[in-house]
Structure formats: structure tokens, C-alpha cells
Amino acid sequence: MNDFAALIGIDWADTKHDICEHPSHTEKYHYCIIKNKPEALHDWAMSLKQRYPNQQIAVACELKKGPLIYALAKYSHLTLFTINPSSVANYRKAFTPSNAKDDPSDALIQVEILTLHMDKLTVIEPESASMRSLTQLVEYRRNLVQDSVNLSNKLTATLKNYYPQALEWFKEKDTFIFCDFISKWPSLAHAKRARKQTLLNFFNSHNSHYAHVNDARILSIKHAIPLTEDKGVIEPNELLVGVLIVQFKVLLKGIESLDKVIKQAYKVQQDKPIFDSLPGAGPQLAPRLLVAFGSNRERYNDASDLQKYAGIAPVIERSGKKMWTHWRYSCPTFLRQTFVEWAGFSIRYSFWAKAYYEQQKSKGKPHNSIIRSLAFKWIRIVFRCWKTNTPYDESKYLEALKQRGSPLLKFAVNS
Numbered sequence: 001m002n003d004f005a006a007l008i009g010i011d012w013a014d015t016k017h018d019i020c021e022h023p024s025h026t027e028k029y030h031y032c033i034i035k036n037k038p039e040a041l042h043d044w045a046m047s048l049k050q051r052y053p054n055q056q057i058a059v060a061c062e063l064k065k066g067p068l069i070y071a072l073a074k075y076s077h078l079t080l081f082t083i084n085p086s087s088v089a090n091y092r093k094a095f096t097p098s099n100a101k102d103d104p105s106d107a108l109i110q111v112e113i114l115t116l117h118m119d120k121l122t123v124i125e126p127e128s129a130s131m132r133s134l135t136q137l138v139e140y141r142r143n144l145v146q147d148s149v150n151l152s153n154k155l156t157a158t159l160k161n162y163y164p165q166a167l168e169w170f171k172e173k174d175t176f177i178f179c180d181f182i183s184k185w186p187s188l189a190h191a192k193r194a195r196k197q198t199l200l201n202f203f204n205s206h207n208s209h210y211a212h213v214n215d216a217r218i219l220s221i222k223h224a225i226p227l228t229e230d231k232g233v234i235e236p237n238e239l240l241v242g243v244l245i246v247q248f249k250v251l252l253k254g255i256e257s258l259d260k261v262i263k264q265a266y267k268v269q270q271d272k273p274i275f276d277s278l279p280g281a282g283p284q285l286a287p288r289l290l291v292a293f294g295s296n297r298e299r300y301n302d303a304s305d306l307q308k309y310a311g312i313a314p315v316i317e318r319s320g321k322k323m324w325t326h327w328r329y330s331c332p333t334f335l336r337q338t339f340v341e342w343a344g345f346s347i348r349y350s351f352w353a354k355a356y357y358e359q360q361k362s363k364g365k366p367h368n369s370i371i372r373s374l375a376f377k378w379i380r381i382v383f384r385c386w387k388t389n390t391p392y393d394e395s396k397y398l399e400a401l402k403q404r405g406s407p408l409l410k411f412a413v414n415s
Contacts, residue, residue, distance in 0.1 A: 004079070005055035006048070009110030012036075012061060012068050019044075020107035022115070029111070031104050038071060045075045052077070060110040062088060064124055073126055080124040083110055127294055134265045135291040139334050141258045142288070148174055148251045155244045161237045163188055165224045169217045177206035179249045186238050191221050262287055271295065277391035278382065279353065280345035288338045293386050303383035311336040312375050343375035352398060353378075355412035362411075 004024060011018040014036060021030040034040045048057055056079050063069050064082040072078055091109050114121070126132060152173045159166055165188060170178040184202065185191040196218055203214045228234065266272060266287040275286040292310070300306045307313035311331025346353045353374060360370040385392050401409050 003056060004058040005052035006057045007111050007114045008048075008057060008059045009107040009114065010059060010061045010068070011104070011106040011110070012063060017068070018104050018107045020104065020111050022111045029108065031107070036068070041068075041071045045072065045078065049075070049077050058114055058118070060114045060121070062110070064122075069124060073124070081114060081118070081121045082124055083113055083121060087113065125296065125299075127296065130265060130268060131291065131295055134262065134269070134287060137258060137262050137265060138288045138291055141255060141262060141284075142334060142337070144251055144255050144258065148248065148255065151244060151248050151251060155241065155248060158237050158241050158244065162227055162234045163237075163241075164227055165220065166191075169220060174248075174252060176249065176252065177203075177208060179245050179252070180206065182241060182245050186241055187234060188221075188224055188226050192224070194221070259283070266290065269295075271386070271389075273391050274382075274385050274389070277385075277393070278342070278346070279349035279392075279394065280347075281342060282345070285338070285342045285345065289342060289382070292335055292338050293382070297387060300383070303380040306383060307376055307379050309335070310339055310379070312339055312372060312379060339375040339379060340371055343371050343378055346374070346378065350394060351412070352394075352401060352408060355408055359408060359411045 002024070006024060007022045009020045016036055017034050019032050019034060021032070022028070023030075034044050055077070057077060058081060059072065059078050060081045060083050061068065062083055062085040069080065072080060088106055088109050091113065092106065127135070156167060156173065159182075163186075166178075166182060167173075170181065172178065181202070185194060199218050199221070200214060203209075203217070208214060263283065269290055271290055271293070272286075275281055275290045278286065278289065281289055293306070300309075304313065309331065311333075343353075347357050348354070356374055356377070357370055360373065361367075365373075381397065382392065384390075398409070
């Protein structure tokens with residue numbers, strides 16, 4: 001605390017920010033409101049620099065990214081601390097049983113937390129521009145993939161109302177051949193009117209060259225029986241499918257373009273060889289794992305810090321003679337998602353990961369619990385590789401397990 005000339009809490013909002021300013025070594029608290037505009041934020045930040053020349057100012061906020069953080073991060077005289085919103089809410093409830101909430105009082109609470117618990121808070125230390133760019137790109141891509149899954153489900157449900165055969169002809173829905181086929185022949189009646197050669201030309205133009213697959217599709221089209229011939233059902237659903245297909249194609253093209261940009265951004269990262277060596281990471285998950293660890297080797301003291309931060313480490317609670325373990329609720333969802341998804345893929349490519357999965361499965365453990373437990377183990381392994389700047393080597397790890405007499409290898413041999 002003695003390193004800062006003033007402690008500031010910001011209760012942010014879409015249109016304005018409530019600010020509580022507490023000059024160090026005084027009992028004074030100053031309150032003000034600034035508009036959520038770049039010009040207003042700049043004027044406020046520069047006024048602090050004038051009032052506290054050549055001194056650092058601690059600023060606390062319930063954010064660690066977003067427009068406000070992006071705007072304030074460029075000022076070298078501001079040190080930004082992030083406070084979990086639930087911490088502020090619980091602090092408020094502790095001293096306000098009525099649950100009354102007010103923006104200025106929340107800003108004051110953040111100053112009090114800074115004053116009393118600064119050593120427990122995290123300073124926002126931005127990564128390099130290229131790393132921050134890659135971080136946003138992989139997160140945006142994952143969101144678009146989820147959007148495409150939701151849209152695919154909606155499209156599937158609509159087609160089942162009047163044209164279920166199309167779902168049988170194309171097993172993969174997130175493909176351009178599926179979208180283009182539905183666009184060209186939006187109902188079974190349209191598909192039945194198409195000539196065999198027209199259909200073959202369509203399949204070949206979309207790189208579907210397996211003759212037995214194409215012949216089976218054409219045969220199925222010619223012998224298909226309509227689910228319904230009621231125009232009151234077909235026409236509205238056909239119209240909706242047309243709208244959904246347009247959206248779906250835009251999403252697929254967007255994901256493709258993001259993949260190209262991510263590939264280029266990932267290629268220049270120094271730690272690329274480490275994450276390329278991880279079993280099952282691949283072109284989508286390797287960049288996500290890289291940004292999960294970052295480039296700052298001092299960010300985490302040990303692997304347990306990352307396991308807890310990512311929400312992979314379970315929470316143990318004790319009360320009297322009782323003890324129970326539960327899911328960690330407060331964590332970055334995308335980060336946890338990254339480790340869990342990769343752990344699931346690693347089973348196909350890593351000998352010990354598959355052996356561990358089968359071992360736990362034989363004990364009656366549910367799939368999701370095994371994957372989370374596997375992710376917990378993987379973080380510890382990759383953390384060591386990341387700290388020592390050493391690519392992962394499966395053979396070396398298996399040798400280490402052998403030297404320790406791991407029961408995992410014995411299980412793998414016996415099974």
C-alpha cells in the first residue's frame with residue numbers, strides 16, 4: 001500500500017462509472033462520476049497524473065478485460081487490480097443485511113478491499129500484443145463454434161418436420177456440401193425432380209468422389225417417401241430452413257477465416273513447439289492451450305495455482321466431522337473448457353491417458369469426473385514442460401512412470 005499515492009475503486013457501468021478515490025495516509029474519500037467515453041476516461045486518468053506526479057496509483061475494478069480495462073491499461077501511472085464481483089457482493093452483504101446496493105458504496109468497498117487485502121489481489125499485467133490478440137481470437141472462434149452447434153440443432157429440428165431424409169444423406173451438418181444441397185433442393189419434392197447427372201455433378205464439385213456414397217444418396221432420393229405433403233407444414237418450414245442455411249454458411253465461413261488468422265498468429269509464438277508436442281492438441285486446441293499458460297513464467301508459483309485458477313482443482317469443504325468435495329464454481333469458463341476438451345482428445349493419442357481413463361472407468365467413475373481428473377494431471381505435466389521450455393515427450397514420461405513403479409502401467413499391461 002505504501003507504494004501507491006492513492007487507492008481508487010471503480011464501479012463500472014455501460015454509460016457511466018462511479019469512482020471512489022482515497023489518497024494514501026489520509027482519512028479522506030473523494031467521490032465522482034465519469035462518463036463511459038474514451039475522452040472522459042483520458043481526461044480523468046491525466047488529472048490523476050497531474051495531482052500525483054511521478055507516483056503510482058492503485059485502481060481496483062470488477063473486471064480483468066473489456067473496454068474499461070483496455071482504456072486504462074495504456075497509462076503507466078495506473079496499476080490495475082481485479083476484484084471478483086462475488087467478493088464485492090459478499091463484502092456488501094456482510095455489513096448490509098438489507099442487501100441494499102449503491103454504486104458509490106460499491107466503489108468504496110473496492111477501496112476497502114484494496115486497503116485490507118491488496119496482497120491477495122491480482123494485478124492485471126497485460127501479455128504482449130500478439131498474445132492478447134491470439135487469446136481473443138481463440139475465444140471468439142470457440143464462441144462461433146458453439147453458435148454453429150446451436151444453429152445446427154435448430155436446423156436439424158426444422159428439417160425433421162418435413163424433410164428428414166436430408167439428415168440421413170449427410171452425416172456431418174457443419175459442411176458446405178450440406179448447406180449447398182439444402183439451398184439447391186430445399187425439399188424432397190425439389191430433390192426428386194433433379195436428374196442423376198445433376199446430382200453427381202453437384203457431389204463431385206463438392207469433393208464428394210466416393211461412388212458408393214453418391215450412388216446410395218441418389219438411390220435413396222429416388223425411392224424416398226415424403227413425411228408429409230401438407231403445404232401448411234412444408235412451406236413455412238422450408239422458408240425457415242432457407243433463412244437458417246444462410247446464417248449457417250456465414251458462420252462456417254467466419255470460422256474458416258478465423259482459423260487462418262489463428263494459424264498465422266500461433267506460428268510466431270516462441271512456445272509453439274511445446275504445445276505442438278502435446279498429444280491430441282491439434283491446430284485448434286494447441287493455440288488455446290498456449291494462451292491458457294501465457295508467456296509470463298512468473299505468473300504462477302506452481303501447477304496448483306493454475307489448476308485452481310482454471311477451475312480444474314476440486315474444492316474441499318470441512319465443517320465439524322463432515323467433509324465434502326464439489327465443483328469449483330468461480331473460474332474462467334473458457335479456460336476450464338479448454339483443459340477439459342483437450343483431456344478428452346488426449347485419450348486417443350496418449351498411451352498413459354487412455355490407460356488412466358480405462359483404469360478409472362473400471363472403478364465405476366463417471367466419464368466427466370475421469371476427464372476432469374485427467375485434465376488435473378495434464379496441467380501438472382504441461383506446467384513442468386512450460387516452466388523448463390521443454391516439449392512433451394511421451395516416451396520419457398512413460399519411462400518415468402516405469403521407474404516409479406506406477407500401478408497405471410501395470411493396469412495397462414494386465415488389461
